Amino acid sequence: MNRKNILAIAAIGMAGLIAFIHSRPDHFRYERSAVIESPAEAIFPYISDLKLGVEWSPYERKDPNMKRTFSGPVVGVGQIEAFDGNSEAGSGQLEVVNLVPNQSVQIRLTMTQPMPADNQVEYTLSPEGTGTRLSWAMSGKIPFFGKIINLLIDCEKMVTADFDIGIQNLKKLVESKITAK
Secondary structure (H helix, E strand, O other): OOHHHHHHHHHHHHHHHHHHHHHOOOEEEEEEEEEEOOOHHHHHHHHHOHHHHHHOOHHHHHOOOOEEEEEOOOOOOOOEEEEEOOOOOOEEEEEEEEEEOOOEEEEEEEEEEOOOEEEEEEEEEEEEOOEEEEEEEEEEEOOHHHHHHHHHOOHHHHHHHHHHHHHHHHHHHHHHHHHHO
């Protein structure tokens, strides 16, 4: 094969790869849930007050020295947590944008490190049996570079593993307070 043929094959291959990457989904939604043997009223403060996240968040264990500052209202819509952690926890900001007492909380997550992102986090509480089902979801847009990363790394598995740990941490915390009463 001559040099022109090799370059033509490489160009066609690169064009095919770029087309394939562009064909990948533009949005994602990851979600995990579990039942906590507790009423929604006992769980809601831990998901609606960003300051209480340090008691159960999986990211606290990834970086126990994470720096954080809080602004806005003490609790509720407009409460903001800016955080600056290591490479595992990342850096960015959380802002409570909507809540329905004992039912749901919506948070805007703006990441600056390790990679810029602007995502929505949702916590939903619903009665189930003798307890409450807590669902933790995150959704957002996937830019072209993110599509490349998703081909190389199973981002859903990585993120939902953290969700599972966080939900279990919160379950232990809330259920231990209920049984201590």
